[in-house]
Structures are given as structure tokens and as C-alpha cells.
Amino acid sequence: MEYILEGIRQAVRLIFSLDREIFSIVLFSLKISTISIFLSSLAGVPVGFIIGTNEFLGKKLLVTIFNTLMAFPTVVVGLLVYSFISRQGPLGPLGLLFTPQAMVIGQFILATPIIVALTISATQGIDPRVKLTAMTLGASPLRTVTTILSEARFALTAAVIAGFGRVIAEVGCAMMVGGNIRGYTRTMTTAIALETSKGEFGFGLSLGLILLAVAFSVNILLHWLQLRKS
Amino acid sequence: MDNFQFEVREMTKAYNGKKVLDIAHLTIKKGRIYGMMGPNGAGKTTLLYILSLLLPPTSGKIYFEGVDTYKVNQYSLRQKMTLILQNPLLFNTTVEGNIAYGLRVRGVEEEEQKKRVKECLKLVGLDSFEKRRAKELSGGEIQRVAIARALALNPMVLLLDEPTANVDRGSVALLEKILKELNQRFKITVILATHDINQAYRISDEVIYLFEGKIARSPLENLYRGRVIKDKDIFLFDTGKIQISILPERDEVNHISIPPEDIIVSIKPISTSARNSFSGKIFHVSDGGNSIRLGVDVGEKLWVKVTKKSFQEMRLNLGSQVYLTFKSSSVEAY
């Protein structure tokens, strides 16, 4: 018990002293996760919308595939990306391995299936009268799409939060494709893994607490944004 | 030609080979209120959708102010009319957000939007409702917001599908009043579908009767379902409650209708060649403009008309026992 308490004490000390290394790690994690989620949403929402609002042969199969991809183990995604971007792999010449860009790619692959799957269910559940009403009020096809998305905004926000939650908290992929390089590709999760293996329980715990706080506040922020928009 | 708001020619609409609309010719004049009457399934909603250019006909032509609507870009035509659904969908935002929707779509300035929203809310009697959440409104309020939302766009035509069907009784009169006012003040052409004939009479300048996809020649009153029973060479239509003598027809008769004006009302039975004679008590009396409308329960409820003079002469009243007589040839079979 004392061991844990000492860890918490050290963690609080580190956080309140605004330890530079800790905060640069936190900032970096937030930065790449935000970028990946942005790209994932850009790609995932339209795809999810198209699948969700149309009927076609093989739709059920496609939905099942995305649902399965959602639960893909992060280390496996990491392994796959690694095999592609390592020098030995087809994308080797791009020199992407052990860079933040590689981490964004990995997180993109992890988050997009979630956003697609949840966008599909969000748009499928939308009242068919929405499209009709938008049309009667003179909305162009594009405008009709944004109207439908706006009606589904609560579910879509949840999709983005879910995607963000997955990428900010994963370690398997980030470790493999990022290399956990200090000051360059070290995220909260990979740092926790490293510091804990070094026995630096306090340091690891401080990052863990911050990670929890980040996840919590992102959730609240997105919720607040959604409330205000309406 | 371009005096007409709408003109429909040789129009049919079919689903899976089954015709739901078959209209040879229909004209809608500008600035008038039309009541579209017919039982459920008559095709009222489909016709409204086709006129709104939301649904294409299977064949035939629709002209809007003389323009063939399927030869031009419909986007600009659709901007001149708005259809309000039977259960209007309000967007998940405030009343203001809903009413301003069409304006936002057209890129109207925010200041102007606010102004227009206020005006439209006033027109439908919902002042200060701006910040209310759409999902918290009552049925009547929803209809009014939907109308306000449509009005914000200054439409030339307002099409409404059973606007008072899901509305509390108090709001029915209010809604009818609003529609009449809008028509008078802004000369908006109003086409509303309803299955309530009294409403159709109350508001419309003209009534269109639809039955099984076709325009019927007169209000289908005294409409009953049943089947034909052949008693030797007499054809009887059995509604389940009464049996009506009809002309020899094809066997497949599901509905019959008896025009009220063909029914003779008397206080004593009259001897004529007419085969149908029923007696019953009056349960409804109302003013039908030039005549008095009576509802008489003869086993089924029959609607009849008498002149004001006859009404007085016969000293008719609620509960009076009367005789109704009409010829088999008056009965329309469907």
C-alpha cells in the first residue's frame, strides 16, 4: 500500500511542478491523436454515411467487416504497418518507420473502422423524413447530407470520442511503429510502459493519471460542444 | 395555360404494376384553396408528392405555371412550393433553428433571418417561441412551426398532407384559420389533403375528390364497403348492416356511394319506383351553405341534404324520424 501511495505522491509532485518532460509527452500524444482523429473522421464519416444511407448487395458483409476491424488488436495493426514501412517493406524508401507520421498512420488505421461503423449505425437510425423535409425546404444534395449529419450529431460525436479514446490509450501500435524515441515519438502510453519497466512507478503513474484526466476532459469537452451547437 | 398553378395531363403512377393514380386531367388555379378529399389509400399523399416534384409520375405530364416540370431544372421550381408532411419532422434544434433552416440554405443574412423568423411565428400565432426546443412541442404547435418554416421561404404554393389529423381539437380551428388567412393575405395557393369532408367544405374554394387513384365526379358521400348478394335477378349490396338495391353490375363491387342529393327525405314513406327505402332518426344537423345537411341513422349513417324551406316545413330536428328514398340507379359502384 505504501508503495502505491508513494507513487501517487511522486506523481502529484511531478504534475504540479509542471515537469517539462511529462508535459512534452502529453502534448505530443494529444497532437498526434488529434491529427489522426481528424483524418479518420474526414475519411470515415463520408464512407459511413454512404454505407448507412444506401442499400446494396453485400452491405451486411461490409458492415460486419468494419465491426470486426474495430476490435483489431493494436499490436497486430502495429505489426502490419511496421511490415509495410520498414526498409524491407514496400513503402521502405519513404523512411516512415520510427516517425510521428508512422504513428499517425497507425492510429488512423485503428480509429477509422470505429468511426465508419458508428457513423453507419448513426445514419441508419435517422428518420427518413429528414431527407424529405430538407428537400422540401430547398436544400441541395450536399446540404441535405450535412442536415442528416447534423441530426445525427450526438451519435457522430460519440463516434469521434470512441475513436479518440482508442488511439490515445493504445500502446501496441505506437510502440512498434514509433520506436518510443524520447522527445520524438514517445507518447503517454509508451512512456508508461517504458518507465514502469524501469521501475519508475511514480513517473508511470503520473502519466497514467494525466491520461485518465485527458480522456475524461475530452469527453466532457466534446459533450459540451455538442450541447452548445444545438 | 400559365394561368394555372398546376396542370396535370394523362398522369399515372404505378408501383409494381399496380396503378395508384390515374388522372386524365386536373387543373389547380392560382391563389385558391383546394381541399383534396378521399378515404385512406385513395392516393392523396401520392398526388401531393408528385405535385411537389418529390416523386416522378410513371407517365403523363405535370405543368407548373405552364412549364413542363420534367423538362427543366426542378431545383428552382421546388423552391416555389413547400410540402408539409402529415407528421412534420422538425429538426433537432430550436424553433428558430427550424424556421430559419430554409433561409440559411439560401444564404440569408443572420439579421434578416431573425426578422423573418419573428414574422412567421407571429403569422402562426406562436410569438416568442423562438428558443423553444422543437422536440418539446405539442402536435398543434409542431404543425404550426412546420407551416411557419415553409412560410419563411415565401412559397407560392403550400401543400399539406392531412394537417389536422394528429392535432388536438382546439388547434384544428386555429390551423384552419391560419391557412385561410395566409391564402387571403399572401395569395398563396393552398392544396390540402384531408379525409374530413366537413373540413374540406369549411376551408376550400374547390374540392377535389379522389377515390382509388382517380378523380371522382362528386364528393363520395355515403361510401360503404360490402359485397354483392344476388337474390334471383336482384342485386343487393350488403354493407353488413343494411342491404341496398343496386343496378346489375359486375360482381366485384367492394364499395358503393350514394350522392346525398339523390336521396329524398320525407316524414312519411313515399311510394315511388325507387327500390331503396329506409327509415331512421336524425342524429346530425348542420348548415351546408345553401342547404341543411342531415345525418340519419338507418342502420348505417346516411348523409342527406334538404333545402332550408323543406327543413322548416317538415319541422325536422335532432331525433326526428324520417324516411329516406333513392333509386338503385343513383348508387355508384366501385
Next chain:
Amino acid sequence: MKVKNYLVLTLVSLLVLSSFSFALAGQRLKLSTTTSTENSGLLYVLLPPFEKMFNIEVDVIPVGTGKALKLAENGDVDVTMVHARSLEDKFVDEDYGVNRRDVMYNDFVIIGPKSDPAGIKGAKTAAEAFKLISQNKATFISRGDRSGTYVKELNIWEKAGIKPSGTWYLEAGKGMGDVLIMANEKMAYTLTDRGTYLAFIGGKKIELPVLFEGDPFLFNPYGIIAVNPAKHPHVNYIKAMALIGWITSPDGQKIIKDFGKSKFGQPLFVPVAVSNP
């Protein structure tokens, strides 16, 4: 509301754009090394002067020895620094690396429970100590990975003529830190590099004392090797050579000599490239 959307869009665009500011591959040198080397903290003192001098950032990728060499073999890094001589020699023999230089050494120590049930305190050599542990079936935690520490451990067993197996011999498959913690929990023996040990004892993370040290066989030499540009033309060969030059220069070697004195009271490493830096 339009203004808010605009702001959000700008913020995100800035974020995306700034991602491109992550320095381009040409300005970065990738060095693969072992977790224990990284854990010692030496590199974070040794590298900054070099980075400043040559205006380049060195990415330190800490993995197991096996992976460190594999990364070098694949050309995923430009230079590698490990402490597994036999593997390093093989690496150079197979032409994956060029210009191998000895950098420094630290040593391994055998730690265990204070009570020393196997009585290794009195042993003369590391091999003898291991023999005693095996004979007494005292719990021993092995790295069980392809690390330099593990290679050393296997060498000692080989010298002792023993093939370790049994419930007393536990292969952790983990890094040095995790293994130390495990040994501490189980009150077991293990072989560890002095650097990691000092860090853990100093931080009061473990309590096991050193029971055996000093046998030259336990010396743990570090070597640095540049990835062969003939095999991987894209590697930053010149900067890799510059790094090797720095690390084996009198200035670099002095930093190595002094490292650890202030933190642990004793230096962690002994520089070998320069005789008296």
C-alpha cells in the same frame, strides 16, 4: 456560429501543418540500442553535444539486442550500439555493418537474496557461482530474450558446463528492469548489468544486494557499428560515422568516464576507445 466553425477549422489546419514540421528524415540520425543502455541515461548526456555540433537530431530506439541488430540489418536505422560481442562480430562478418569500434564497458554482477542460500559469495569465478546456484536449485531469473545480458548469461552457463533447466530456472522474456523487479519479488538470483542495478538500488526499487562481482568474464563491452551503406544506400552514413567519431573521441570518452558519479557516487561505465580521457 460561423465564426466558431472557422476557428475550429483553423486550429486543426495548424495542427496538421505543424505535423509536417516534424523534421525531415535527412536531419535525423537513427540509433538502435538496448533498453538497458537507454535506461542508464548515458545517451541523453552523451548525445546532445554531438547533436549541437552537427546540427542533427539523434533518435534513440531502445529495444532488445536482437531487435537492435535486426533493425540495423534491415536498414531501418543508421547506426547501432549494443553489448553482445559475438553477435556484433557476426553482424560485421555478414557485411551488415562497417567500422565497428569499442566504446566502453560496464560489468555484470550477480545479485540475489541477502541470505544467499546457494552460498555464491565465496565463489572464485562467475561460472562457479552459477554452478552453486544450479546445484542448490536456487531460483534464478533469466532474461530469456536475445539481449546482451542473456548472451552473457548463456556464456557463463556454457563455461560452467551446465544446461540450466528445472522449476528453479525462470525465463522471463522481459527487459532488465522487469527482471530485477521479478527477482526482488521472488527473492531470486539474477545476472544484471551494474548500471541498471545501481539505478534500481538508488531509487529503492529493489533490495537485493550484489553477491558476486569482479570476474573479468563479467565485463560487458559495448560496441558501435555503422550500417553498411553498400547494403543500404539510403542510410545516413556520414553522420553515422560522425557519431562514432564523437563517441570514441577524447571529449566523448570523458563524458562516458564521468557519467554516474554525481548520481550514484560511482561511474557506471569504463571508456575504452581512448586510454586516458
